[in-house]
Amino acid sequence: MPLCGLLRLAAASLASSAICNHMENGMTDLPHKLIISKRGKRGFELEPEVLNTRSDILDFLRTRRSVVSPEIVPPGPDEAMLARIMEAACRVPDHGKLTPWRFILFRAEDCKRFADFLRRRWQALTEDGKELLERPILVTQQAPLIVTVISRVMDHPKIPHWEQRLSAGAACHNLLLAAQAAGYAAHWRTGWPAYDEEVLRHLGVDTAAGERVAGFIHIGTRRDDAPPLTDRRRPFWQDLAMTYEEVCGATGEDSESLDGDEA
Numbered sequence: 139m140p141l142c143g144l145l146r147l148a149a150a151s152l153a154s155s156a157i158c159n160h161m162e163n164g165m166t167d168l169p170h171k172l173i174i175s176k177r178g179k180r181g182f183e184l185e186p187e188v189l190n191t192r193s194d195i196l197d198f199l200r201t202r203r204s205v206v207s208p209e210i211v212p213p214g215p216d217e218a219m220l221a222r223i224m225e226a227a228c229r230v231p232d233h234g235k236l237t238p239w240r241f242i243l244f245r246a247e248d249c250k251r252f253a254d255f256l257r258r259r260w261q262a263l264t265e266d267g268k269e270l271l272e273r274p275i276l277v278t279q280q281a282p283l284i285v286t287v288i289s290r291v292m293d294h295p296k297i298p299h300w301e302q303r304l305s306a307g308a309a310c311h312n313l314l315l316a317a318q319a320a321g322y323a324a325h326w327r328t329g330w331p332a333y334d335e336e337v338l339r340h341l342g343v344d345t346a347a348g349e350r351v352a353g354f355i356h357i358g359t360r361r362d363d364a365p366p367l368t369d370r371r372r373p374f375w376q377d378l379a380m381t382y383e384e385v386c387g388a389t390g391e392d393s394e395s396l397d398g399d400e401a
């Protein structure tokens with residue numbers, strides 16, 4: 139392992155040994171600061187030194203975060219690493235083994251060509267007076283690799299479309315996680331190109347058959363001159379979870395839903 143990798147590993151394990159000392163809020167044991175949003179929403183941000191901890195799988199999942207696509211530049215993964223990342227993307231929960239997703243791979247040159255297409259489309263749309271953002275074009279142009287995840291659904295007697303869409307979301311997230319676990323910067327984007335009919339036609343996305351773009355996953359390296367990676371506010375899981383007892387009472391008899399006399 140190169141020296142910088144060793145140093146990073148040492149920093150990560152130091153950080154995780156510091157984990158136990160940060161229980162002051164009783165909400166997460168990871169080094170963090172408490173954040174209250176302008177609207178009073180409570181949450182936390184992890185300290186930058188523990189972001190994307192790769193020494194332990196569970197700590198990686200607890201500390202991973204994305205790098206925004208304007209900060210993602212070459213190099214991306216080579217073909218061998220891409221194959222491993224793609225394999226991970228396909229290893230997701232999938233009720234009925236329907237594989238309700240497929241992929242389009244854009245290597246660096248493809249990203250530039252696709253960005254040219256987006257620019258032409260953007261110009262055509264803005265001539266019509268529609269307000270669209272140029273950022274998706276710029277970030278597409280500079281990306282070393284984009285994996286487009288297409289969600290597709292089929293009619294099935296037992297498996298609703300909703301579950302098939304969820305599986306596509308899982309494919310996006312596994313792709314993101316795998317890229318980040320391999321040490322790459324990655325970002326799940328959609329934006330107007332994911333919803334524009336001309337772009338979808340260009341990419342062969344069959345909307346009539348229920349296909350949708352679930353995400354453009356940008357994968358590469360964080361640019362050297364990017365500001366230090368910080369966290370964004372995360373919710374405390376405790377603020378989002380209730381026990382069954384809180385919902386239905388100690389005996390479950392508080393619920394009137396089975397009485398059948400709501401009318």
Ligand SMILES: Cc1cc2nc3c(=O)[nH]c(=O)nc-3n(C[C@H](O)[C@H](O)[C@H](O)COP(=O)(O)O)c2cc1C
Binds near residue numbers: 202204327370
């Ligand atoms: C379906 C979906 C679409 C998204 N589209 C965009 C987007 O177009 N532009 C963007 O900056 N972030 C987008 N995001 C948000 C980022 O991918 C990401 O959630 C955010 O930057 C924080 O991510 P982290 O928890 O991985 O650090 C999208 C997220 C999801 C789940």
